[in-house]
Amino acid sequence: MPDWLIVVGRGLAMLIVLFIMTKVLGKKQISQLSFFEYVIGITAGSIGAEVITGLDRNFFHGIIGIASFIAIPIIIDKLSMKNKKLRDFFEGKGTVVIQNGNIIEESMKKESYTTDELMELLRKKEVFDISDVEFAILEPTGDLNVLLKREKRPLTPKDIGLSIAEEKEPCTVIMDGSVMVKTLASIGKDESWLTAQLAKKKKKIEDVFLAQINSFGQLHLDLYDDPDTNNLSDQRKVIQAVLEKSKAELDLLSMYAADDENRLKYQKNSDKLATVLSDLSSLSKPI
Structure with missing residues (x-):
């Protein structure tokens, strides 16, 4: 051989x-x-x-x-x-390199890390000011885990006393143009319901590349490319994306509004944006 x-x-x-x-x-x-x-x-x-x-x-x-x-x-x-x-x-242990906004020089020398290398790791965590850091630990794997000071952390619903519903994993109900029958059944829906939802959007199953239902029951569609979509101008796409984002934010504000009056205001403006988006989708020419 x-x-x-x-x-x-x-x-x-x-x-x-x-x-x-x-x-x-x-x-x-x-x-x-x-x-x-x-x-x-x-x-x-x-x-x-x-x-x-x-x-x-x-x-x-x-x-x-x-x-x-x-x-x-x-x-x-x-x-x-x-x-x-x-x-x-054998596995090593984490080393504290920043505490109360101060770099611990002994830890840096022990791990043979320079200030430039530390700053690079911080920038990867979107931290540019060391004084914003409450605590930073260099893990045995080389990753840097950072805890920001309380006043520098992003605001969460809990911080302002909001109780929000648990968010579930989106369910994929159409993939590559094929209906996922078992997934639909797992959320208590069937193919006839899906067809009806698509009809409201003037779409058919064969038009859809991917479809998902989020935890709020909203149906998101990703369509196969067609001539109309390909001919849309960049300006029209940007405007449509901004309007859709604004409508989603209004829906969220309406859901967690403190009183009925504010809830109605948010919902009213959301409905207006829905009308605008509908008119925009029906246009045959780019803006």
């Missing part, structure tokens, strides 16, 4: 072996490698490459070598679950 064919065969076999070994390790080792697991991964890959191209070496000895290396992090994981000191040693 030609050498190149042996290398191809060994390569495919080693790929299968490494894939199986990685599956055994689990998702944790794929998403968040510790220093120890990083070294194990490099070593296993090096053994695999050497076995594939080293035709004078026994293939099964290579598999045994990789398996022995892969077994080490599995054993360490089992032991670490019962011993925090062992877990901290």
Whole structure:
């Protein structure tokens, strides 16, 4: 058998072996490698490459070598679950680098981080002023987790005493132009209901690429491209998007209005925008 064919065969076999070994390790080792697991991964890959191209070496000895290396992090994981000191040693632990808006220089030196590197990580978290940070910790994976000071955090409904309904995952009821019958049944709807909803929007099932129902029961459609859509001007698209966003915000304000008078005002203006959007959709020419 030609050498190149042996290398191809060994390569495919080693790929299968490494894939199986990685599956055994689990998702944790794929998403968040510790220093120890990083070294194990490099070593296993090096053994695999050497076995594939080293035709004078026994293939099964290579598999045994990789398996022995892969077994080490599995054993360490089992032991670490019962011993925090062992877990901290192999996986590392977080280091506080900012506290009360002040950089902890000793922690920076310990982790060999420069101020520029720290500022880069903060900018990735959309933080540009260190004084805004209450607490920042550098995780063993290299991620920086930041807790802003209370006055710098975004306002939430809870902060202003609002109680909002639980938001559920949107249900996809049409995908690639096909109706998801089981999904419809899971929310107490059927295909006739969906057809009726589409008819209100002057659409048919075959016109829809994707359709979802959100937690408020609203139906969102993504249509297949057609000549009318392709000929819309950028200006018209922007205006329509702004109007739709404004209507959605008015609907939300109406839902959580403090009294009936404000609720009616929000709903009235939302209805006006719905009329405008309807007229805009019926236009055949760009604005």
